[in-house]
Amino acid sequence: MLELDRVSLPESSEALRVDARAFLQQHRDLIGEPNSDFTTGHSPEFSAALGARGWIGMTWPKSFGGSERTFFDRYVVTEELLAAGAPVSAHWIADRQSGSLLLKFGSEKQKQTYLPAITRGESYFSIGMSEPNTGSDLASVRTAAKKVDGGWVINGSKIWTTDAHRNHFLIALVRTSPAQGENRHVGLSQIIVDLRNDGAQVxxxxxxxxxxxxxxxxxxxxxxxxxxxxxxxxxxxKQVTSELSYERSGPERFLSAFRVLVEFVRLVGPNPLPHEAAVIGRAAGHLMTLRKMSASVAGMLNQGKQVDVEAALVKELGNNYEKLLPEMTRLALSSNRSGRAAWRSAFEQTQLLSPSFTLRGGTREILRGVIARGLGLR
Amino acid sequence: MSDNNMNEQLSIIIDTANRLFGDSVDKGLLDAAERGEFAQSLWASVVATGFHAVGSKDSGTGVVELFALLDVAGRHAAPLPLAETLLANAWVGLSEGVSSIGLWEGQRITDVPWGRSSTRVIGIRPDSAECVIVEQVEVIERSANLAGEPRDVVRVPEGASRHTIRLNHGNAWSQLALARAVQTAGALSTVLDIALQYAGEREQFGRSLSKFQAIQHSLAVQAAEVAAARRAATGAVDALDTPRAAAEIAAAKIRAGDAATMVGEAAHQVLGAIGYTHEHRLHHFTRRAWAWRDEFGNEFDWQRSLGAMIAGVGADHVWSFVTGR
Known part of the structure; x- marks a missing residue:
């Protein structure tokens, strides 16, 4: 059986929540129409303000521009940003994933080159994993980097690369030497591509x-x-799989639909009908539980533990929840009900994004496989 | 007491309870209990171990130990009104006998677990701190829930004593609801264990069920649901002494109910026809998890309750309600 640690957010992190809300209030003109989906709002200006506040690369060493804070602190700030619907997509991947990867595996020079700019909210990264013929079966990547005098020559293609057209760098998974028979996990490497200067076509x-x-x-x-x-x-x-667990347990895996709940509460008002109240209660009850689970994983990250299975649990449940929430609100509302405009706008945006919830960051099928491995079934 | 000592005491309670219930609660005892026979010797062991006093005044234990014990009882489907006894002892004073708790409806207390075997029955209401205590127990109707657990109707005699259950946060009804959520999380943990074990042992088409991707995925989802029910339950226990108690208990009961529905269905599918037989022990756990959804407020009741709290604070405070800040 898989059990998540019984930890709660420390008071010091809760204190940071107050600061985060003040920050969001102060920058509300940059938020525009709030959307809790982490891929939706793009604002270099907002990212720079967040970086100036010390809230990008929060857990990283100060020598690379970080704030040496805990994963609990990072959890609190990220969930506050998402709940407020702030435009976080510009720096999101660099902060969550690429920077953490470089910190763990990168050279001293790479850390010095890339991390400080990320923490300032000025340098944005994309993930180069999928290819036209490589989806969930990541080890089948065919894009190759060949060693030549003075560097590596890359040939091939990557696809579904979020924000490659406006980000600065891509960390691509490429083949640098052939697979050894059945073992396809050897010979793969991660390589940084400068999306603006290296000549890759986007x-x-x-x-x-x-x-x-x-x-x-x-x-x-x-x-x-x-x-x-x-x-x-x-x-x-090995590097790419370690990177993926950072990607799977955060509050962006269950808050994408949060604004739909907010607008539903606004629409039904202070005295909802019983079935409307029940929708709110069910949505909130699940959300409260997911937050506890995600915070438990933050605690494990603090302790330097492997979190791949636990992160998959959070993402599996969180993604299902993000899909269920809009549907529950839809069915609770009569289609001729007046005053639905704000709810409807949030609902429609979320409905259209919803197929991606269980695809991005590892499909539902891949996650269930990860959990099954954790249960000793494979 | 230091944290370490507290954790040690908790571990001892959990380990001892696992041994006690593990040794005594078998298929035969569960079948007998579901025929209405009280597990007298199991009860005697509980008293001998001092478990009946866990969480009561001057016991040196509190709600954390009390609910941890209920989790273990749920894992073993221990056929005793243990939640009711422990909470009654904590609220109105320690009794050596079996206590139970039901819904106080005027001259009757309904849905009383093991009313027929209890020496003290407390009647409570969802929305009141006032309770009635019946010490000359007369059962006027015998019934049982979906799991075959006795649920009786007890007469409230003229002049039965009234009492006010004073809790810092939440109320008596909600603590029973939490007890059911915790027991459900325990029972579902065993359901998952049974399904995992069966999938590993049973072979079809020349390989064990656990090697089929469809089965792996079903078990993965079951594991996620159980983990959620467990985390919601422990979170609510940890919030009992805070103003968050009511909301967290609602969340735990809602989550446990949803998990019970999903896991019960999926685990039976993994077990196939053998799990559908009376002879197999799976149904003792799935039927309890299903039955407990409807005790002390079903999912809809608690969803409405939590939803009303949130509607009351308004759209711009949904998030601060959810975070408790």
């Missing part, structure tokens, strides 16, 4: 919600300097 892909935040990237003999390899050449598989 083509936007429109999604069904009307957004153009994801892209296809084509590499045709793209030469990058030698020192762009992250960690050891050939160690990419």
């Amino acid at each position: 083509r936007p892909i429109r999604n069904m919600a009307g957004g153009e935040d994801f892209n296809e990237i084509v590499f045709q003999d793209v030469l990058v300097p030698e020192d762009r390899i992250v960690g050891e050449a050939g160690n990419g598989w």
